[in-house]
Amino acid sequence: MICMSSLITIRNWPRAIAHIDADAFFAAVEQSIDPKLKGRPIATGAERGIIAAASYEAKAKGVKRGVSISEAKVLCPECIFLPSDYETYSIYSKRMFSIIRRFTPVVEEYSIDEAFCDLTGLRRLYRTDYRGIAVKIQHTIERELGITVSVGISLSKSLAKLCSKFRKPKGVTIVGGRKIHLLLERTALDAVWGFGPNTVALLEKHGLECALKFVERPKSFASGLLGKVGREIWMELRGECVNKVLDGVYSKQVSISKAKTFTPPSSDKNIVWARALRNLESACIKARRYALAPRRIVLLLKAQDFSMRGDEKKIIRPTSSTNELVPALRDIFEAIYRPRILYRATNIILYNLVDASPSQFNLFSDPDKLLRNEKLFAAVDDAASKYGKHAISFADCADLKEQHSGSRGRRTWRRSNRDKGESDRKYIGIPFLK
Amino acid sequence: MQTKQIAEEKLDALRRFYRCNKRLPTYSEMCRVFGYSSKNAAFRLAKKLIDEGYVEKDETGRLTPRADRFGIPLVGYVQAGFPSPAEEELVDTLSLDEYLIDKPEASFLLKVSGDSMIDAGIFEGDLVIIERGARPNNGDVVLACVDQEWTLKHLHRRGKSYELVPANPKYPVIHPEGELTLGGVVKAVIRRY
Numbered sequence: 001m002i003c004m005s006s007l008i009t010i011r012n013w014p015r016a017i018a019h020i021d022a023d024a025f026f027a028a029v030e031q032s033i034d035p036k037l038k039g040r041p042i043a044t045g046a047e048r049g050i051i052a053a054a055s056y057e058a059k060a061k062g063v064k065r066g067v068s069i070s071e072a073k074v075l076c077p078e079c080i081f082l083p084s085d086y087e088t089y090s091i092y093s094k095r096m097f098s099i100i101r102r103f104t105p106v107v108e109e110y111s112i113d114e115a116f117c118d119l120t121g122l123r124r125l126y127r128t129d130y131r132g133i134a135v136k137i138q139h140t141i142e143r144e145l146g147i148t149v150s151v152g153i154s155l156s157k158s159l160a161k162l163c164s165k166f167r168k169p170k171g172v173t174i175v176g177g178r179k180i181h182l183l184l185e186r187t188a189l190d191a192v193w194g195f196g197p198n199t200v201a202l203l204e205k206h207g208l209e210c211a212l213k214f215v216e217r218p219k220s221f222a223s224g225l226l227g228k229v230g231r232e233i234w235m236e237l238r239g240e241c242v243n244k245v246l247d248g249v250y251s252k253q254v255s256i257s258k259a260k261t262f263t264p265p266s267s268d269k270n271i272v273w274a275r276a277l278r279n280l281e282s283a284c285i286k287a288r289r290y291a292l293a294p295r296r297i298v299l300l301l302k303a304q305d306f307s308m309r310g311d312e313k314k315i316i317r318p319t320s321s322t323n324e325l326v327p328a329l330r331d332i333f334e335a336i337y338r339p340r341i342l343y344r345a346t347n348i349i350l351y352n353l354v355d356a357s358p359s360q361f362n363l364f365s366d367p368d369k370l371l372r373n374e375k376l377f378a379a380v381d382d383a384a385s386k387y388g389k390h391a392i393s394f395a396d397c398a399d400l401k402e403q404h405s406g407s408r409g410r411r412t413w414r415r416s417n418r419d420k421g422e423s424d425r426k427y428i429g430i431p432f433l434k
Numbered sequence: 435m436q437t438k439q440i441a442e443e444k445l446d447a448l449r450r451f452y453r454c455n456k457r458l459p460t461y462s463e464m465c466r467v468f469g470y471s472s473k474n475a476a477f478r479l480a481k482k483l484i485d486e487g488y489v490e491k492d493e494t495g496r497l498t499p500r501a502d503r504f505g506i507p508l509v510g511y512v513q514a515g516f517p518s519p520a521e522e523e524l525v526d527t528l529s530l531d532e533y534l535i536d537k538p539e540a541s542f543l544l545k546v547s548g549d550s551m552i553d554a555g556i557f558e559g560d561l562v563i564i565e566r567g568a569r570p571n572n573g574d575v576v577l578a579c580v581d582q583e584w585t586l587k588h589l590h591r592r593g594k595s596y597e598l599v600p601a602n603p604k605y606p607v608i609h610p611e612g613e614l615t616l617g618g619v620v621k622a623v624i625r626r627y
Binding site for chain 2: 036038095098099143144146288290355356417420421431432434
């Protein structure tokens with residue numbers, strides 16, 4: 001029975017947004033190509049010692065994302081640990097998105113294993129209700145790829161995301177406008193997309209214990225306490241579609257972050273610097289690919305004991321030419337690097353990104369030189385597309401070896417079973433069954 | 435406050451540039467083509483062209499024409515005389531990929547091991563293209579899961595049940611008990627010498 005007083009909206013489907021989330025994606029892909037792994041506890045991430053994804057059989061034993069391999073071996077001795085095969089995962093991911101695009105052109109690739117899509121108005125085309133469409137998408141993905149997904153459909157992205165989590169794996173959860181309150185009643189605050197531990201603690205201080213209580217407060221309460229973001233979440237949870245499904249292949253970048261852990265950890269200044277510089281190179285490659293340039297750069301150094309130091313600097317003229325950012329990076333590095341500390345990772349963040357094309361020259365810079373830099377890095381990228389990433393790189397990075405492919409990071413099955421004519425750079429873009 | 439549409443002369447200039455160079459101009463080249471003194475003007479024009487759907491940006495940020503609005507002839511363009519028949523022919527060619535694969539999203543590769551299908555012309559080391567989720571016809575070569583291993587066999591229907599028949603007299607016919615799991619149907623065999 002519906003209690004009228006808690007009804008949030010009487011319009012059932014002003015908009016139908018679906019969130020499609022693959023179940024234990026990396027592990028499911030491994031099970032889909034290797035029948036020996038079906039029905040068994042497996043986990044990926046062996047190359048870095050920490051679980052990236054666990055199959056449902058492993059999850060049942062407490063093995064989950066973020067657990068270390070040694071811990072996992074205690075929890076589930078029969079668990080099989082595999083190195084992450086990102087080549088194959090990426091192919092599966094692309095295929096999943098193109099299958100969804102057969103149903104609707106408005107698809108947002110939100111992450112490697114989840115997508116939002118807009119299904120409004122498709123009921124007549126498929127001659128079925130939204131649940132029917134969800135099941136169709138689910139079946140097609142399972143039939144063609146051999147992996148399962150959970151689908152949530154509701155009025156906004158936030159609600160759809162709650163729905164897809166509601167029943168997993170292989171769940172279908174459809175919540176129309178008149179049933180939103182029933183979903184929110186069962187939703188803890190920390191399950192809401194955008195509520196972190198601090199926000200949850202703040203809301204709990206105001207006596208809210210579930211998402212329904214949050215949306216029952218007036219809009220002014222949400223915006224007063226949490227600002228614009230809070231107001232938008234409040235509206236989204238009430239079924240108003242504030243955040244549109246962004247149907248470009250990539251959503252607009254807000255920041256670019258490159259973090260890499262290296263083994264063994266090092267306190268050698270040159271090595272740590274080389275690692276930081278390599279991350280800057282990678283971040284700039286990405287920035288150039290999206291024609292973006294940062295106004296600010298952050299460097300974080302992570303020590304072996306997981307403590308972290310970092311600082312940021314403003315860039316006077318936004319640019320994606322790596323060598324123009326190096327002085328700023330060096331300044332931060334000199335300020336935060338301490339000898340005799342074992343470092344295990346460096347992280348570069350480029351943010352306040354602006355469009356790279358119409359950049360202003362400032363009074364003291366040499367425009368000729370800057371344009372030459374632009375050309376230089378266009379050539380560097382060109383060489384990379386032919387000879388591999390970092391084919392041309394700073395001399396400081398020359399001694400770096402590829403991480404995670406040596407003794408500890410076992411090569412993936414696919415990498416050690418290349419076919420004639422394939423190389424690590426160029427391989428057939430179709431998954432191999434084992 | 436959207437105002438004027440993009441003037442046809444500008445589009446024509448872009449089309450001319452495209453015909454000569456087989457690509458769209460960069461911002462600095464647009465400055466030259468249209469006599470702009472700043473790249474910003476070129477940037478604005480590019481934005482307008484994108485908004486109106488004449489061109490789009492590829493992932494490297496370069497402009498590419500959209501065939502439907504920009505109006506590129508499907509037949510190869512030659513400077514003078516008749517359209518080159520060679521180019522006209524090439525428009526409708528299939529790549530080997532397209533020739534071998536009907537459903538790209540559902541196709542997988544398997545490296546053949548063993549000799550149980552040699553009489554069907556499938557040898558050890560061959561690559562077979564497997565289509566997942568395809569409905570097999572009687573006699574098709576399928577990828578079946580037997581004892582947690584993939585195996586290639588002919589699928590034959592016997593009344594209500596199925597049997598997996600090898601193409602090599604050395605091997606026995608398999609009568610799957612219970613549920614038969616199919617990995618897919620073999621659509622092509624590839625062998626490199």
